[in-house]
Amino acid sequence: MSTLADILTHEHRRCDDLFAQAESAVANGDLETARRDFGEFERSMNRHFDFEEQVLFPAIETAMGPGMGPVQVMRLEHDQMRALFCDMALALAAGDKQRYLGLSETLLILMQQHNMKEEHILYRLAGELLGDREQELLTRLGGQ
Amino acid sequence: MSATGLQLDQAPPLSVPLRFFLTAPLFGVLAAVLLFWHGPTGLASRWTPTMLAFTHLLTLGFLTSAMLGALLQMLPVLAGAPVARPRLVSGVVHGLLTTGTLALVTGFLAPGTGAFPVALLLLGPGLALFVGVALECLWRAPIGDSTARTMGIALVGLAITVALGIGLGVGARTGAQSSWTGVHIGWGLLGWVAMLIGGVAWQVVPMFQLTPPYPAWLRRAYAPVLFFTLLGLSAALLLAPGRLAEKFFGAAIAAALALFAGITLLRQRQRRRRLPDVTLAFWRLAMTSLLAAVLLWLAGAAEIVRGERLAFLYGVLFLLGFAASAVHGMLYKIVPFLLWLHLQRKNIRGTLPNMKELLPDRRTRPHLWVHVAAIAAAVLACLVPAPFTYLAAALLLLSFGWLEWNLLAAVRRYRRLIRAHAHVA
Numbered sequence A: 001m002s003t004l005a006d007i008l009t010h011e012h013r014r015c016d017d018l019f020a021q022a023e024s025a026v027a028n029g030d031l032e033t034a035r036r037d038f039g040e041f042e043r044s045m046n047r048h049f050d051f052e053e054q055v056l057f058p059a060i061e062t063a064m065g066p067g068m069g070p071v072q073v074m075r076l077e078h079d080q081m082r083a084l085f086c087d088m089a090l091a092l093a094a095g096d097k098q099r100y101l102g103l104s105e106t107l108l109i110l111m112q113q114h115n116m117k118e119e120h121i122l123y124r125l126a127g128e129l130l131g132d133r134e135q136e137l138l139t140r141l142g143g144q
Numbered sequence B: 001m002s003a004t005g006l007q008l009d010q011a012p013p014l015s016v017p018l019r020f021f022l023t024a025p026l027f028g029v030l031a032a033v034l035l036f037w038h039g040p041t042g043l044a045s046r047w048t049p050t051m052l053a054f055t056h057l058l059t060l061g062f063l064t065s066a067m068l069g070a071l072l073q074m075l076p077v078l079a080g081a082p083v084a085r086p087r088l089v090s091g092v093v094h095g096l097l098t099t100g101t102l103a104l105v106t107g108f109l110a111p112g113t114g115a116f117p118v119a120l121l122l123l124g125p126g127l128a129l130f131v132g133v134a135l136e137c138l139w140r141a142p143i144g145d146s147t148a149r150t151m152g153i154a155l156v157g158l159a160i161t162v163a164l165g166i167g168l169g170v171g172a173r174t175g176a177q178s179s180w181t182g183v184h185i186g187w188g189l190l191g192w193v194a195m196l197i198g199g200v201a202w203q204v205v206p207m208f209q210l211t212p213p214y215p216a217w218l219r220r221a222y223a224p225v226l227f228f229t230l231l232g233l234s235a236a237l238l239l240a241p242g243r244l245a246e247k248f249f250g251a252a253i254a255a256a257l258a259l260f261a262g263i264t265l266l267r268q269r270q271r272r273r274r275l276p277d278v279t280l281a282f283w284r285l286a287m288t289s290l291l292a293a294v295l296l297w298l299a300g301a302a303e304i305v306r307g308e309r310l311a312f313l314y315g316v317l318f319l320l321g322f323a324a325s326a327v328h329g330m331l332y333k334i335v336p337f338l339l340w341l342h343l344q345r346k347n348i349r350g351t352l353p354n355m356k357e358l359l360p361d362r363r364t365r366p367h368l369w370v371h372v373a374a375i376a377a378a379v380l381a382c383l384v385p386a387p388f389t390y391l392a393a394a395l396l397l398l399s400f401g402w403l404e405w406n407l408l409a410a411v412r413r414y415r416r417l418i419r420a421h422a423h424v425a
Helices: A004-027 A031-064 A069-093 A097-130 A133-143 B015-043 B049-079 B086-109 B115-140 B146-172 B179-209 B216-239 B244-269 B278-301 B310-344 B361-383 B385-424
Strands: none
Touching: A004 A031, A004 A097, A004 A133, A031 A069, A031 A097, A031 A133, A069 A097, A097 A133, A097 B049, A097 B179, A097 B310, B015 B049, B015 B086, B015 B310, B015 B361, B015 B385, B049 B086, B049 B115, B049 B146, B049 B179, B049 B310, B086 B115, B115 B146, B146 B179, B146 B216, B179 B216, B179 B244, B179 B278, B179 B310, B216 B244, B244 B278, B278 B310, B278 B361, B310 B361, B310 B385, B361 B385
16 A cells, blocks of 8 residues: 555656656747646646645644644745746746756756655654554545 | 654755865865976876875865765755754864865975874864764764765765874874775775765765666665775785785775666666756766776776776776766755755845856856866876876866856855845845
8 A cells, every 4th residue: 555655755756757848848949848848747746735735744743743843844945946936937938948947957956855855754754643644644635 | 763853954054065165176276286386206106295195185175075065965954964053063174174184285295394293183183073973963863764874884984084094194104004005095985985975876866867766775785885895805905915805805896886887877878857967967977987997997906907007097087087077066066056045045036046047057068078178188197197297287277276166156146146135125
């Protein structure tokens, strides 16, 4: 049976694929494909963020007590990534290839070090803290 | 796993890693100037004062500085355990490492000036402090994955190298030398440098280029295999020099390094991110050089190739080709990312530059070719010092100077933005 950590990690990899697709479309100058791929990437990322922010993080905070530092930093990084999505969408709309590629380089590093922290630390911590509630969260993830 | 003490801070203060990154290339510049100054006679043997000073400027001054800066930056992200009192630790370690390296080089070049004991008194405590703090941090870490373990073992490798170096330094005055030098070099290059680059690679190669992860067996086995074969090699060098045991352990180390380099190159071929990337190019150069160094060493050990200058070639391929290239690749990603991250924290209104606007490809791309030319000239200088030493020194000067210039340009851009913002606010 897949754990919550497995599923969320798998979502990270899928988003990575979408990211790479959009980026290479931009690099090849195929802006139409790029807009479609980027749209799909952004939607997948936002879905993932929404689950974490509305379901997973509150569950961790409930289990650990409020003012939990790690969750705060994860939320901050989500916001930083959302701001980059915005800038990337603007660059794409303006057809500014160089700006998009500079932004996507920045997003990639931010996103990867964020994923690393979640996969290595937060998801494992969640698995231990949540215990029986994990099943409930999995159901909510499936229902999204 | 315990949540107590778990922190996922984004990053330590900017100055903590940056002071290491900004002074590292300056030691490369110094190494090039030294080579220029002393010319081909400095390359008469591996043990001339020039070569000892040159190699320590590269290994301690350039590589170790950059590697300590990167560790201070990566430990919180990897292990969820930030270094305690980062500003103080970084300031003290950086001060002791830079002054200690300068004193050591002075000690090699001008024996009898009293610089040598000063160097040992600065470097010993400085590096011991770093190893202690970093190991304590890894020990506290809620997570121990393959990278954290490899880093921990690399830190032990650094401690052994430093202890052996101090022993040699003290012994130099009493005349004790020989095979202990080989053991010191082995731990420094393999137990510290190649070990840490391995641990970093498990994370950053998949992360920067979206490659499949390294095979789990390699990530698990690399560090312990390298560590124990190095122990075996050390024993062989000290107890039974020139016997079969030495070649056996040497071949085992060669196999571990070749697997690491080969698998990295394969993973990079399988990358999902297919854009041209300067870090990727530097890392491919690094891995190709490591493979070349290993193959050449094997050919030398099997006596297929012979020559007293072979050891110079291993050194150039390993230090400049492999380790320095990997560090260049890392710096060109870490520094602009950190500047960007810290700009985010300043709440500056308006459009902020992204990583490529802070450090554009037009600055880093040409540097790659200068670096390649410097390595090629250094290889030629190993074989025929007379005509090529000056060319190698000039290109090394240009290459390390270029690195420093690029990093400073990005930092200047960052500072200008902060100042302009302070003006408005």
